[in-house]
Amino acid sequence: MLAIGLLLPLVLQDYLTVFGTRVLILCLFALSFDLVWGYSGIMSFGQAVFFGSAGYGVALLARDLDVTSMLLVIPAGVLIGFAIALLIGGFLLLGRNPSSVIFVSLGTLTGSYAFDRLARGWYYLGGQNGIPSIPPMHIGSYDLTEGPVFYYFVLAILLLVYLGCRFLTKSQFGLALAGLRENEQRIAFFGYKVQHIKAIIFSLAGAIAGLAGSLYAFHEGFVWPNMLGVVMSTQVVLYVLFGGSGTLIGAVVGTVVIEIVSFWLSNNYQDIWPIILGCLMLLVILFRPAGLVSLILSERERIGSFGRPPKVDDKERDHGAA
Amino acid sequence: MALLEARGLIKIFGKLTALNGAELVVQPNEFHGLIGPNGSGKSTMMKCIAGAEVPTEGRVTFDGRDITTASPAERARAGMSLKFQITSVLPALTLYDNVLLALQGQTALSKLMFSRTRGALHDKVMAMLEQFRLVDRAGEPAASLSHGQQQWLEIAMALAPEPKLLLLDEPTGGMSLEERRVTGELLAPIKARCSLVIVEHDLDFIRDICDRLTVLDGGAVLDTGTIEQIQASPKVQEVYLRRA
Ligand SMILES: Nc1ncnc2c1ncn2[C@@H]1O[C@H](COP(=O)(O)OP(=O)(O)OP(=O)(O)O)[C@@H](O)[C@H]1O
Ligand SMILES: [Mg+2]
Numbered sequence A: 001m002l003a004i005g006l007l008l009p010l011v012l013q014d015y016l017t018v019f020g021t022r023v024l025i026l027c028l029f030a031l032s033f034d035l036v037w038g039y040s041g042i043m044s045f046g047q048a049v050f051f052g053s054a055g056y057g058v059a060l061l062a063r064d065l066d067v068t069s070m071l072l073v074i075p076a077g078v079l080i081g082f083a084i085a086l087l088i089g090g091f092l093l094l095g096r097n098p099s100s101v102i103f104v105s106l107g108t109l110t111g112s113y114a115f116d117r118l119a120r121g122w123y124y125l126g127g128q129n130g131i132p133s134i135p136p137m138h139i140g141s142y143d144l145t146e147g148p149v150f151y152y153f154v155l156a157i158l159l160l161v162y163l164g165c166r167f168l169t170k171s172q173f174g175l176a177l178a179g180l181r182e183n184e185q186r187i188a189f190f191g192y193k194v195q196h197i198k199a200i201i202f203s204l205a206g207a208i209a210g211l212a213g214s215l216y217a218f219h220e221g222f223v224w225p226n227m228l229g230v231v232m233s234t235q236v237v238l239y240v241l242f243g244g245s246g247t248l249i250g251a252v253v254g255t256v257v258i259e260i261v262s263f264w265l266s267n268n269y270q271d272i273w274p275i276i277l278g279c280l281m282l283l284v285i286l287f288r289p290a291g292l293v294s295l296i297l298s299e300r301e302r303i304g305s306f307g308r309p310p311k312v313d314d315k316e317r318d319h320g321a322a
Numbered sequence B: 001m002a003l004l005e006a007r008g009l010i011k012i013f014g015k016l017t018a019l020n021g022a023e024l025v026v027q028p029n030e031f032h033g034l035i036g037p038n039g040s041g042k043s044t045m046m047k048c049i050a051g052a053e054v055p056t057e058g059r060v061t062f063d064g065r066d067i068t069t070a071s072p073a074e075r076a077r078a079g080m081s082l083k084f085q086i087t088s089v090l091p092a093l094t095l096y097d098n099v100l101l102a103l104q105g106q107t108a109l110s111k112l113m114f115s116r117t118r119g120a121l122h123d124k125v126m127a128m129l130e131q132f133r134l135v136d137r138a139g140e141p142a143a144s145l146s147h148g149q150q151q152w153l154e155i156a157m158a159l160a161p162e163p164k165l166l167l168l169d170e171p172t173g174g175m176s177l178e179e180r181r182v183t184g185e186l187l188a189p190i191k192a193r194c195s196l197v198i199v200e201h202d203l204d205f206i207r208d209i210c211d212r213l214t215v216l217d218g219g220a221v222l223d224t225g226t227i228e229q230i231q232a233s234p235k236v237q238e239v240y241l242r243r244a
Helices: A002-011 A016-037 A047-064 A070-092 A101-121 A148-170 A172-182 A184-188 A194-220 A230-243 A248-268 A273-287 A299-303 A310-321 B040-048 B071-076 B095-102 B107-113 B119-133 B149-158 B177-192 B202-210 B229-233 B234-243
Strands: A137-139 A142-144 B006-014 B016-026 B033-037 B057-060 B081-085 B165-169 B195-199 B212-217 B220-226
Touching: A002 A016, A016 A148, A016 A172, A016 A194, A016 A230, A016 A248, A047 A070, A047 A101, A047 A230, A070 A101, A070 A194, A101 A230, A101 A310, A101 B220, A137 B071, A137 B149, A142 A172, A142 A230, A148 A172, A148 A194, A148 A248, A172 A184, A172 A194, A172 B107, A184 A194, A184 B071, A184 B165, A194 B107, A230 A273, A248 A273, A248 A299, A273 B006, B016 B033, B016 B040, B016 B057, B016 B195, B016 B212, B033 B040, B040 B057, B040 B081, B040 B195, B071 B081, B071 B119, B071 B234, B081 B149, B095 B119, B095 B149, B107 B229, B119 B149, B149 B165, B149 B177, B165 B202, B177 B195, B177 B202, B195 B202, B212 B229, B229 B234
Parallel strands: B016 B220, B033 B195, B033 B212, B081 B165, B165 B195
Antiparallel strands: A137 A142, B006 B016, B006 B057, B212 B220
16 A cells, blocks of 8 residues: 555646645544544544644744744644644543543534634634635745645655554553543553543644644645534544544545545536445445455454464463473 | 551432441451342442442541542552452453553553563463463453353453452352352462452352451441351341341
C-alpha cells in the first residue's frame, strides 16, 4: 500500500494528486478518531471540532498575523487540537464516576454542533463562507502549494503518525487502552488511573486531528464551518466503521475506499450517488460488522494480543524438561 | 497492628440497610472467612472495603491509612486486590493479556508507553498462568474458559501484583468438588505473602483454609473468632439452625 502511495503522483493527473492529498489528510483525521473510539472505546462524535478548530486557528494566523511558516502553523494546529480536546475531554470524561456512553457521545456531538453554529454566526470567522484564500504555508522561501510535493509531505506525516500510533497501541499502554475499552470500571481495581488514561488518549487524538485540520486548511486554501460540524464528525465515524475500527490500517482503508468510491460515483451518477454510497456502506456494516479489514485480518489479529506467542515458550520449557 | 480494620460500617441503599454497624479486623498473613446467610451484607462489606461502594458511615483503615473514601485505584496501589462475586475477567482479551493487564496496573502510564520491562513481566505472567493451570491456554480469549477456570484466572489476576490483602467473594461458586479442592490448594501457599478475606457458602472449604471467621447477620456482626470459637458459639448455632 505504501508503494502504491509513493508511486501514485507519478502516474496521476494533477487534479487527482490534489484529490489524493486530501484523502491522505482525511486518513490522518480517521486515525485520530480510531484511537479514541476503536482502541479506547470513547464515543467521540465530535472529532471534527478539533480538526476544524485547528483549521480555523491556522487560517486566522495566516490571515491576521501573516504567519504561514510551516514550522509555526503546524505545531500551532497540533496544539489547538490538543488544548481543545483536553478541555472538552476534561469536561465530559473526567469526574469521579465514569461518564456514560450516551453522555459522552451526545456531549461531543453537541459540541460539534455548537462549534459549527458559532463559526457560521461569527463575522470574524467569516460566517457561512468561512475564511477564503489562505496563503500557502512556506518553509524557508519555498511555498508549499497543492501538487506532488504537498502530497509527499502529507504522506510522510501520515506514515510517521501511523507508526507512532502503532507503537503506542502495541505498547503496554495499548493494553491499558484495551482494558479501558473492555471494562473501564474493572481496571480501576487493578490500580489504573482511568481518568488519566482517558485524558491522555483523548488529547493525543485531538492533537492528531488538529494536525490534520491545519494541513487541510492550507491544502484547500480555505476553511468553512462544515469542517467543524456534525457532518464532518459523522464522516470520520463512517470511515473507521467501514474500514474496521480498532485497527489502524482499517481507518486508512476505510477513508481511502469511501473517498474513492464517492469520487467515482459523484462523477458518474451525479444525482443519486449519496444514496448508492449509503447503501454500499450499509451492506458492509450489515455483513461485515468488523469492517472491510475483517476480510483480510482474522478476529484475533484485529483485537490484537500483547503477549508474545506462548507456543514458543511451551517448546522452550519442554526442552528444559527433556 | 492490624492490616485491615473496618469499623462501624453502615451502608444504606434507599430504604434498605445492607450494613448496620458491621466490623472486620484482619491481621497480616491471616486468612479470614466472612460468612452469613444470603443477603446478610457480605458482598456489600467487601465492596466497601475495596472501594466499589462508599459506606454511608464508618471507617476503613488499611495498612495504617484511612482509606474510607479512597478511589479503587488508590486502594489497589496501597496493596489491595480483589475478585468480585460476579466474575469479571475481560472476555475479549487473551488470558495472557488479562494477567498482564492486572500485573501492570500500578505502573506509571509513561512507563507503560516506553516499557523496557516486558521480558521480566512475561516470565511473571507465564508463572501465574502456570500456577493456576491455565498456561496451555494463554493465547485464547478469556471468554473461552469454563466458569470455574474464569474464577481461577481472576484469582491469578488478583495475585499477580503481589497484594498485601486479597479479597475473594465466593471464589468457588459454580465449581465442581474437584475444582474446589484444587482452589484450596492454590490458595494455601499465598499465606506466606498476604492476608485473605474470603466469602464462602461452603463451610468445609472455609474450615480448611481460614484462621478466623466473622459471621454477619442482617448487616451486623453476629460473632467473630477462631474456627473453634465460632463452631462453639451458641449465637451462630442458633442462626444457622434457625435457617436450616
Ligand atoms: N446496589 C444495591 N442497591 C440496592 N440494594 C442492594 C445493593 N447491593 C446490595 N443490596 C441489598 O443489600 C443486601 C445485602 O446484599 P449483599 O449482596 O451484601 O448480601 P450477601 O451477603 O453478599 O448475599 P449473597 O450470599 O446472596 O451473596 C441485600 O438485601 C441486597 O438486596
Ligand atoms: Mg454476596
